[in-house]
Amino acid sequence: MLNEKEKLDTLANLGIELNRVQDLDIVMEHILIEARRFVNADAGSIYIRENDLLYFTYTQNNTLQQRLSDGEKLIYSTFHIPINKESIAGYVAATGQPLNLADVYALDPSCPYHFSKEFDKKTNYKTQSVLTIPLKNHHDDVIGILQIINAEDESRKVVSFSPDDERMMLHFASIAAVALERAQMTRAILLRMIHMAEMRDPKETGAHVNRVGGYAVELYERWARRRQLNLKEIDRCRDILRMAAMLHDVGKIAISDVILKKPGRLNESEFETMKQHTVLGARLFSDRQSDFDEAAAMVALNHHERWDGNGYPGHVDVQTAKALKGHTRSDGQPLGKKGEYIPLYGRIVALADVYDALSSARVYKDAWDESKVLDTIESESGRHFDPELVEIFFSSLDFLRAIQRRYQDKN
Numbered sequence: 271m272l273n274e275k276e277k278l279d280t281l282a283n284l285g286i287e288l289n290r291v292q293d294l295d296i297v298m299e300h301i302l303i304e305a306r307r308f309v310n311a312d313a314g315s316i317y318i319r320e321n322d323l324l325y326f327t328y329t330q331n332n333t334l335q336q337r338l339s340d341g342e343k344l345i346y347s348t349f350h351i352p353i354n355k356e357s358i359a360g361y362v363a364a365t366g367q368p369l370n371l372a373d374v375y376a377l378d379p380s381c382p383y384h385f386s387k388e389f390d391k392k393t394n395y396k397t398q399s400v401l402t403i404p405l406k407n408h409h410d411d412v413i414g415i416l417q418i419i420n421a422e423d424e425s426r427k428v429v430s431f432s433p434d435d436e437r438m439m440l441h442f443a444s445i446a447a448v449a450l451e452r453a454q455m456t457r458a459i460l461l462r463m464i465h466m467a468e469m470r471d472p473k474e475t476g477a478h479v480n481r482v483g484g485y486a487v488e489l490y491e492r493w494a495r496r497r498q499l500n501l502k503e504i505d506r507c508r509d510i511l512r513m514a515a516m517l518h519d520v521g522k523i524a525i526s527d528v529i530l531k532k533p534g535r536l537n538e539s540e541f542e543t544m545k546q547h548t549v550l551g552a553r554l555f556s557d558r559q560s561d562f563d564e565a566a567a568m569v570a571l572n573h574h575e576r577w578d579g580n581g582y583p584g585h586v587d588v589q590t591a592k593a594l595k596g597h598t599r600s601d602g603q604p605l606g607k608k609g610e611y612i613p614l615y616g617r618i619v620a621l622a623d624v625y626d627a628l629s630s631a632r633v634y635k636d637a638w639d640e641s642k643v644l645d646t647i648e649s650e651s652g653r654h655f656d657p658e659l660v661e662i663f664f665s666s667l668d669f670l671r672a673i674q675r676r677y678q679d680k681n
């Protein structure tokens with residue numbers, strides 16, 4: 271448990287720490303970790319406001335996590351609730367006022383809000399003390415809800431959140447809301463760039479790139495944990511990879527509509543032109559000023575390379591798109607990168623992108639049955655895909671399915 275000095279130190283450093291993280295999902299993860307540590311809480315959730323709805327977007331639960339085997343993560347359902355006074359989170363969003371409830375199973379019947387027991391019944395968990403705090407922007411508008419569950423004493427007995435906890439968490443929430451709003455702006459900018467590509471190529475939807483980004487982070491994290499990499503390094507790489515993966519096909523914005531929107535199969539010349547979206551995408555980030563620029567260029571350039579060396583664009587100079595010296599095939603074309611010569615981020619996004627493309631309906635095709643998708647990925651291990659990443663893919667399939675459900679295409 272944190273003492274008062276440690277809590278003040280945490281508050282002082284919180285803004286700095288959160289501002290180092292750019293991606294929205296990872297910011298939410300950090301906010302919850304720190305909030306729970308701040309008041310020694312077993313669980314917590316974040317809701318994001320969209321118009322008159324609250325979307326349940328992120329959750330942590332130490333008790334349920336301990337029931338899982340090492341390396342596994344909680345898989346949770348996504349849902350939304352209206353902003354009104356009938357639910358606890360809805361009430362806080364509607365009024366802008368926090369609620370500190372000692373026992374949600376003993377609410378006064380006269381309360382306008384109620385506690386839904388559905389989650390507890392489904393998971394065999396017992397929610398008791400709940401502290402629900404509005405996350406407000408600089409205009410004092412509620413942009414989300416931070417809900418912390420089951421404060422624990424030193425013996426791990428569930429206790430009430432104290433008035434001091436509530437006051438401290440209000441300060442915590444004001445700092446966290448700034449980081450959350452900044453991350454939302456970053457995500458919105460990325461999605462606007464992707465929407466420009468979507469206007470050209472209907473395959474590049476916001477849902478598609480969010481799924482690819484989510485898959486990529488999950489695959490990377492499991493790959494990194496196998497190698498026992500430093501957690502701080504894993505965290506930094508997750509942050510930049512998520513955003514870079516979302517922009518994997520941004521180079522298509524420079525490809526002609528005649529090719530992008532052609533309903534039939536591309537001829538050889540058209541396909542050669544299409545392949546240039548990898549180089550064009552990488553070129554957008556050639557004036558590199560950050561680790562993100564480097565990662566985005568790496569992903570854009572390499573996500574169509576194949577483990578067996580038969581991918582594209584191969585060993586090329588990004589500025590000229592010509593083969594690098596000593597890397598030319600007999601027909602004059604660049605040699606494809608092979609095996610671990612393909613940067614890790616490129617290998618990861620190659621698998622994530624194909625998995626989503628096969629699993630998703632498009633204007634020109636239906637979604638494949640999952641069994642066919644999985645058979646294809648398995649058969650392409652060692653050919654199209656890094657065999658180790660395919661193994662990791664299958665070990666994380668339940669979590670990948672949860673990401674798929676979370677970011678569904680809108681009709």
